Amino acid sequence: MSTAENQTQPDSERKAPAPRTNRYFGKLAGASAMHLLLAVIALTLVLPFVWMVLTSFKPLEEVEADSWIPTQWLWENYAILFGSKSDDIQYKGLTYGRWYWNSLFVAMCVTFLQVLTSALAAFSFARLKWAGRDKVFLLYLCTMMLPALVMMIPNYQIMISLGLVDTYAGLIIPAAFTAFGTFLLRQFMLTIPSSLDEAAEIDGASKWRLFWDVILPLTRPGLITLTIFTFISTYQSFFWPLVMLKSTHRYTLPVGLLFFDSSSGQETNVLMAAITLSVIPMIVVFVLLQKHLVKGIQLGAVKG
């Protein structure tokens, strides 16, 4: 630290008179302290991930070692996930690539359907007038308060009677219509000035044109927020797939990850490889869209 200060001192003395130099260093010290504090917190939060990635490259004997760094870096743990040892009895039923695909597929379907149906419904609630609209919306709002657990038992029975247990449709359809998405997009649509609707009407645009060409483009931040929420929560969802899925090859990642924890897989290094890969899509979504997410959460939660 002292070296750095010595280097800059003459420089800033030339620029400013002595009292200002003191203030400069006061601010510099304050900023440095803040950086240090923030970095220490960030380090604590990040260390589990560092351990996760490093362990995923270790051979099994080294998992318990004092040092986190593998003495030899192995890609084998990742290869096992994709079937390099599928003849081994202990890896029987391990179809990680398939689970990965299942998760992404289900999450994408749910996201697409939910954003679409929510946008249509939100448009109806926010921009159109019809008898009983506000009462129906109140009903929607009320159901948002219900714990998800309340619906699980009857929905499971409905899935049994529809014959959708252990199918992708059984995962996708119940999640495709939510009151929350409708509520969130309605909030965004209400911020659009209503003069646009009148202008469109004068131009002779149909309600569909108004929705598709005017309102929807202006709701883009809301659509992105809902997309992130839905994608991540479906990708992470565990309870519903756990009760719905019976055949191993239809598992989504969260259910599949439990495979490593069952009697057949006590191999921490392979598990860490599986976890590392499963976290990647979320990191990608997060880094690409984080700006929208931050705004969306603030808007959605403050208003809700």
Place this chain on the structure above:
Amino acid sequence: MTGLAFLAPNILGFLGFTLVPLVFALMLAFTDWDLTLHNMFQSRPLDFVGLDNFERMINEPRFWNSLGRTLFMMMGIPFGIAGSLLAAILLTQNLRGGSGRNTGYIIAGAILLAGSGMLTLAGLGSTAMTLLVIGVAGTILVSGSIGGSTVYRTLFYTPYFTAGVATYLLWKKMYAVDTGPINVALTDPIDGLTTAVRALPAGLVQAGAWLCAGAMVLLLFWGVSRLRRWWREEDLGVYGLIFGGVLLGLPVVWASSWGVVAESGETIASLAAAGYVVQAAAIGLGVWLVTGLAGVERTRLTPSDEGLGSALILCAVLMIGLFAMLGLSRVLYALPAMAASTGGLKPPEWISDADWAKPSLIMMGLWAAIGSNNMLLYLAGLSNVPGELYEAADIDGAGRFGKFWNITWPQLAPVTFFIVVMSVIGGLQGGFEMVKTMTNGGPRESTTLLSFYIYTEAFELGRLGYASAVTWTLFGLVLSVTLFNWKFGNRYVNG
């Protein structure tokens, strides 16, 4: 008509998968539907049994225990909120120093210098681990110096964003008793502690236990006197007094059952004896608490919900302090005997130990909670605090803490209230995924939270009717929190 056409796709799904199940669920709660009795091989007709399910629930200790554990887990909420607030405040500080960009490089350079200096000092003795930690910290600092608060915000938010089965399994492995990195790192410090405790006279360590107990009593006295003073000064309404008193009473109630637990669960005889002392003291304190709060002057015009928020926050923080003191004194009391045993002290067994399992889960929850949505809400809240308030405070010569207590904290009160309500609602119904993946409800059912209890009853034991009754009870709890929010929240948010 067009309105309904736009709504049609959504409302069909809404009716099919929300409203119909809702009515169905309500009916279920009053039936005796049990998959072992009513299945495709054995089609006995469903009977409506009235309130039998609820009656059974009230008489079922497993229900009450799981509810109690769910409430226990909520003790992590204030820590999480405090962490989020701290993170948000740190992120809004001036990170650039005096003159823009070059500060970043100076800091980065200083850190690299310090890092390499430390390495030189450590010389050949430095392990790869130290290098690794310094390297990660240095990388964070350098990128933070260049990218500013966005970098830190992203890093803080990552644990929350990725929280799910994957990170729960990660923590399960981190908590592993013999092989997990936490206990591997703790081995040396714990061995050092064993030597230290063995060297000290046992009475000295146990005196620490009694000191903690004394501190607990003092905390309780202080809290009650503070409540009474607020009441006298007409800053506190009757709701605040009651809720605050209940919060302060919880540790006392816990302490009064402490002796019994120690007697049956532990083998150390002196602990059981101490338990009776604690029990007697706790009962005495409880009586004093009730009479002390009931004995306040009644004639007054203060609105009933005056000062509710401050009372709740004060008492919640005190309550956690009291619980911490109790736990600490218990550990200290047992410490000499444990250190004297052949193996010496051992690191905690975390999620494999019935006593440690819930605190372990709370700690992991904190890891995810600090950078959560709450932090983002606080960030938004902080940016809405009018700058003139701080300028005025500067003129009055207020310090950092003065500014925090008199400006930031009151200005953020609506945000805090919202976060508390949301966290309590989330805490009541959450935790299933964590428990299912990490502990499966164990050890000895110590982590069977309400949501996990419902899962086992419905999907493992097949008692659908009974499980529905429990979910509706859970809904009742959530609803009462929401109503509480409506009754008192608006006043707070607008005031």
